[in-house]
Amino acid sequence: MTTTALEALAGRAREASRRLAVSSSALKNEALRAAAELLETDAEAILAANQADLEQARAESLDDPALDRLRLTSARITAMATALRDVAALADPVGEVIEGWVRPNGLSVQRVRVPLGVVGVIYENRPNVTSDAAGLCVKAGNAVLLRGSSSALRSNRVIVEALRKGLVKAGLPDDGVALVEDTSRESAIAFMRLRGFIDCLIPRGGRALIDSLVENATVPYVLDGDGNCHVYVDQAADLAMAEEIVVNAKLSRPGVCNAAETLLVHRAVAERFLPRIAASLEGVELVGDSEVRRILPQVAPATEDDFAREFLGLKLAVGIVDDLDAALAHIARYGSGHSEAIVTTDVATAERFTREVDAAAVLVNASTRFVDGGEFGLGAEVGISTQKLHARGPMGVRELTCAKWVVRGNGQVRR
Numbered sequence: 001m002t003t004t005a006l007e008a009l010a011g012r013a014r015e016a017s018r019r020l021a022v023s024s025s026a027l028k029n030e031a032l033r034a035a036a037e038l039l040e041t042d043a044e045a046i047l048a049a050n051q052a053d054l055e056q057a058r059a060e061s062l063d064d065p066a067l068d069r070l071r072l073t074s075a076r077i078t079a080m081a082t083a084l085r086d087v088a089a090l091a092d093p094v095g096e097v098i099e100g101w102v103r104p105n106g107l108s109v110q111r112v113r114v115p116l117g118v119v120g121v122i123y124e125n126r127p128n129v130t131s132d133a134a135g136l137c138v139k140a141g142n143a144v145l146l147r148g149s150s151s152a153l154r155s156n157r158v159i160v161e162a163l164r165k166g167l168v169k170a171g172l173p174d175d176g177v178a179l180v181e182d183t184s185r186e187s188a189i190a191f192m193r194l195r196g197f198i199d200c201l202i203p204r205g206g207r208a209l210i211d212s213l214v215e216n217a218t219v220p221y222v223l224d225g226d227g228n229c230h231v232y233v234d235q236a237a238d239l240a241m242a243e244e245i246v247v248n249a250k251l252s253r254p255g256v257c258n259a260a261e262t263l264l265v266h267r268a269v270a271e272r273f274l275p276r277i278a279a280s281l282e283g284v285e286l287v288g289d290s291e292v293r294r295i296l297p298q299v300a301p302a303t304e305d306d307f308a309r310e311f312l313g314l315k316l317a318v319g320i321v322d323d324l325d326a327a328l329a330h331i332a333r334y335g336s337g338h339s340e341a342i343v344t345t346d347v348a349t350a351e352r353f354t355r356e357v358d359a360a361a362v363l364v365n366a367s368t369r370f371v372d373g374g375e376f377g378l379g380a381e382v383g384i385s386t387q388k389l390h391a392r393g394p395m396g397v398r399e400l401t402c403a404k405w406v407v408r409g410n411g412q413v414r415r
Helices: 003-021 025-041 043-059 064-070 074-089 128-139 150-169 185-192 207-216 239-251 267-280 290-295 304-308 324-334 347-356
Strands: 097-102 108-115 118-123 143-147 177-179 200-204 229-233 260-266 285-288 315-321 339-343 361-364 401-408
Touching: 003 108, 003 118, 003 143, 003 177, 003 185, 025 043, 025 074, 025 128, 025 150, 043 064, 043 074, 043 150, 064 150, 074 128, 118 128, 118 185, 128 143, 128 150, 128 177, 143 185, 150 177, 185 207, 200 207, 229 239, 229 324, 239 260, 239 267, 239 339, 260 267, 260 324, 267 290, 267 315, 285 290, 290 315, 304 315, 304 324, 315 324, 324 347, 339 347, 347 361
Parallel strands: 118 143, 118 200, 143 177, 229 260, 229 339, 260 315, 285 315, 339 361
Antiparallel strands: 097 108, 108 401
C-alpha cells in the first residue's frame, strides 16, 4: 500500500469519525449488537480463515505461545461476540460532565467527555483484539484504523467485514472500522506517522514493536508495554492459596501479558513452599537464584536477563527475598509497571504493597490474570497501558475519550 493509499484510507476513517462522534448511544449500541450477531453467524468463515492463518504460521515456525494468541475457536468467537454485547450495555461516556462549577461572574464552566477522533491500533497475532478494539472505539464515538500482523491477516479481514456490516445495519459509516491490509514494515512505519489522520495510537505487541513505535511514531501514543508480572508470596501467606494463585497466574495462558513471569518467595516460607509449587508447575522451566537452587537443585540458574524478561511462555524466574522491603526493591528494579500481586494474610503488609508498588495494577490475594478489561467490568479493553499519562491499566471506553471545556455565559466579557 502506497502512502497515498494509506492516507486515503485514514482520510475516510477521519470522515467517519465526525459522524460517529455525534451519533446517538442507541445507534452505536445497535451497530455493536449487529456486529456480535454477524460474528456468530459468520463463525465458520472466521474459523476457516483462522485455520489458514495457523497453517501459514506453523510453516513459518511460530512458537506455541504465539500460535495460541493467534488461534480462534468457537468458544473464543462466542467470547468476542459477548464482549461486543457487554460493551453495548455499558454507559456511554460521550457527553458525560466530568466536573463543573459557576464562577463569581456567572460563567458556567464544565469539563465534558468527547471522543478522541481516530484511534490507530497496531497489534500482533491476536485477532480477538480486532473486535475488542473496534467495539470499544465505536462505543466511545471514535473511528478505528486497525493494522494487524501478517500472521492474522485472513482472520482480521473476515472479522472486520462483520464489524463494518454491523455499522451499516445501524445506519453508520462502514469506514468507522477500517483495516490496513499491507503488513510490511514500511507500512507499519507509515501508519505510525499518520499525524493529522490518527489522533491516538495504541500498540499491542512485543518489544520490537514498542521499540519501533518509540523510534518512528509522530502520532501521540499510549504504550501497551511488557508484562513482566510478579507474584510475591509473603511469610504470612496462606500457602495453599498461594499455590493456586501462582499456578493460575503462570499456566492459565502463559503467552499473554498478564501472566506471571517471576515468583518471589519470603525466606521464612521458602523451604515449605518451593517444593510444592515446583511440583505443581508441571511443564514450566524454572530458573532461580542461588538460594532457590539450594532448595531445588534441579533448577537452572537465573540470569539478570531472566528476571527482567517477559517470557510469554512456559518459563518462570524464581527468587527468595528476606522481607517485604527486598520484594519491593526487586519489583522496582525489574518490573515493567504492568501488574504485581502479593499473597498474604497480613493486612498491613498488603496495604504497604499496594501503596508502594509502582504498577498499573496491584493485586492482593488474586491472580495477575484478572488484570483485563472484561474481568474489571469494562466490557473489553483496547490494551493495558503501562504509562502514566492519559490512561493507565486496562483501557476501556472512558480511556478512549478526552475532555473538552464547555463555557456558558450570558454576555460576559473579560475586563
